[in-house]
Amino acid sequence: MSALALGRSSRWVSRFKTLYSQTKLFLASSSFSTTSIADKDEDTGRPAPPPIRVSLTESAGRGVFATRRIGAGDLIHTAKPLVAHPSLSTIHRVCYFCLRKLQTTSRTPVVQYCNKECEEQSKVFYDVERRANWSAYDDYCRIQGLKYPLLVKRLACMVISGVAAADNIDILQPTNLSLPMISEMEEGFGLLRSAFIKANTTNEQIAFLSKTWYTSVLARIRINAFRIELVGGLYEDLLSSAAASIEAEAAVGNAVYMLPSFYNHDCDPNAHILWIENADARLKALRDVEAGEELRICYIDASMDHDARQTLLSQGFGFQCNCLRCVSGD
Numbered sequence: 560m561s562a563l564a565l566g567r568s569s570r571w572v573s574r575f576k577t578l579y580s581q582t583k584l585f586l587a588s589s590s591f592s593t594t595s596i597a598d599k600d601e602d603t604g605r606p607a608p609p610p611i612r613v614s615l616t617e618s619a620g621r622g623v624f625a626t627r628r629i630g631a632g633d634l635i636h637t638a639k640p641l642v643a644h645p646s647l648s649t650i651h652r653v654c655y656f657c658l659r660k661l662q663t664t665s666r667t668p669v670v671q672y673c674n675k676e677c678e679e680q681s682k683v684f685y686d687v688e689r690r691a692n693w694s695a696y697d698d699y700c701r702i703q704g705l706k707y708p709l710l711v712k713r714l715a716c717m718v719i720s721g722v723a724a725a726d727n728i729d730i731l732q733p734t735n736l737s738l739p740m741i742s743e744m745e746e747g748f749g750l751l752r753s754a755f756i757k758a759n760t761t762n763e764q765i766a767f768l769s770k771t772w773y774t775s776v777l778a779r780i781r782i783n784a785f786r787i788e789l790v791g792g793l794y795e796d797l798l799s800s801a802a803a804s805i806e807a808e809a810a811v812g813n814a815v816y817m818l819p820s821f822y823n824h825d826c827d828p829n830a831h832i833l834w835i836e837n838a839d840a841r842l843k844a845l846r847d848v849e850a851g852e853e854l855r856i857c858y859i860d861a862s863m864d865h866d867a868r869q870t871l872l873s874q875g876f877g878f879q880c881n882c883l884r885c886v887s888g889d
């Protein structure tokens with residue numbers, strides 16, 4: 560185990576003890592955001608808990624392990640986002656809540672939903688969001704090409720409206736932020752806070768919204784957010800997906816999940832995450848996995864060569880990959 564890995568894992572041992580009970584609770588409850596549709600409980604007919612547990616790995620912090628044999632191609636579990644947001648380029652073409660592509664030709668710049676349920680689920684936080692003027696904040700994201708501050712904005716609206724707790728994603732691993740990175744985030748923080756203040760949000764409602772909260776949320780989102788590319792949905796999408804992935808932004812948005820965030824990376828993964836028609840994630844086994852084996856997904860394009868993968872993982876995620884493929888120099 561490298562010194563870096565040792566440092567990281569011991570840092571996580573103490574934190575893990577406090578978080579372990581929360582994680583166990585999360586896994587034990589038939590959580591609002593994670594289900595296994597692979598199995599049904601024989602007595603209740605309800606979805607059984609997913610065949611996984613979250614435990615400490617030797618050198619990569621926490622990880623997800625199979626609790627029984629899982630066959631190649633099996634659905635391990637599904638997960639609903641804790642927070643999701645469309646890309647600015649797709650915002651009027653996808654459902655503002657679940658990111659499903661809409662069959663709309665309307666060019667009106669209004670948010671739209673794919674059904675009543677999504678509209679209903681968004682209602683409370685969108686009532687907070689629509690009271691404020693977001694043009695300066697959205698311009699800041701657009702001009703600087705930033706997508707994660709949009710997730711922070713949505714999470715802040717969710718907290719103000721009471722549908723999420725301010726410490727909602729504290730359990731997730733944060734990236735290390737350098738001082739220049741923190742000072743870069745100051746502009747976003749200032750714009751977010753002033754949008755709420757100008758909308759007459761009370762001090763009490765935004766008491767949580769400190770610079771520390773903003774940077775700590777962004778530090779977690781940077782490591783744990785998934786870029787969502789849908790593989791199914793509308794029939795036309797299937798036909799045009801090849802062209803779209805070259806010509807335009809293929810992603811419909813970004814989202815953060817609970818369980819999927821505990822999956823470590825492998826350049827030769829045994830599991831993968833995919834999205835069919837909306838931001839609900841599906842974790843599937845790519846090959847047979849034995850009970851006790853760690854399940855890992857690939858965070859990047861696995862077809863890149865060794866050096867390119869290492870550079871991307873180190874610069875984008877802050878770790879040196881210790882998977883078998885990298886260790887063997889492939």
Ligand SMILES: C[S@@+](CC[C@H](N)C(=O)[O-])C[C@H]1O[C@@H](n2cnc3c(N)ncnc32)[C@H](O)[C@@H]1O
Nearest residue numbers: 619620621732820821822823824876878880881
């Ligand atoms: C999305 S989190 C995965 C869960 C994380 N291990 C935890 O304890 O919350 C990504 C982080 O896990 C660690 N990690 C994931 N895959 C790794 C790998 N192949 N080698 C070393 N560290 C890894 C790195 O610290 C990385 O920044």
